[in-house]
Amino acid sequence: MKIVGVAACTAGIAHTYMAKEKLVSAAKRLGHTAKIETQGTIGTEDSLTPEEIAEADVVILAVDVKVNGENRFKGKTVIRVGTAAAIKNPVELLVKIEKALNANED
């Protein structure tokens, strides 16, 4: 799967970046690609390009707060979880998402 996503937490200091790290590592382990934009207290990093969003199979929002630019994902399959879910069980989360996507295609 091609995954894009956004991570953002309440304080924008720690959980945002841990969620990103965990999702990217889990994706790598499962043979997916993932690019995760972080919206933290220091601003937005690794911004998603329109091309990346267009090519993605799924958008994962690992967020505890409102994200900037959510309308960019209009028409895409968007999965919304908290940063906690991404940090705690990233592999499980991605496996579940992949299954759900495949089921939709059948």
Place this chain on the structure above:
Amino acid sequence: MEEELFIGDIIQESCVNLHMQATTKEEVIEEMATMLMKAGVLSSKEEFIKDVYLREAEGATGLGDGVAIPHGKSDAVIRTSVAVARCDQDIEWESIGEGPSRLIIMFAVNTNDKSKLVTLLAQMAVSLCDETIVQKLFQCEDSQEVIQLFSKKGEVA
């Protein structure tokens, strides 16, 4: 040229306690704030603690596997810094994972700080995603080594 910063710039050795005797979350937060206050990081311990609890009220800061990362974004922080405490006893701590916490990493962030120092905190949080680093943090007996362990970047940059 941009100044290179290292983890050592945000952790002072005096803000690391590898054998904290506190037995409750409240005592841990109090003792860690005291370390930060003594190190000259805070302008008001009480105000900082208040902001730490504000964040606690917004969601669990325990990560599971014995680690918690309380943090305060506060006007009472003079310079963005970190305190590290490893408690001799398990501490009951609201967590997104299982079990109590023993290794507590407290981030003290100035409300208006958007500098590289905050990027270092993010890097520290990311290093906590690495099981081998966490394991070593539970074992090491040297404050300097703690600082060095956090200086290692996670696998995925």
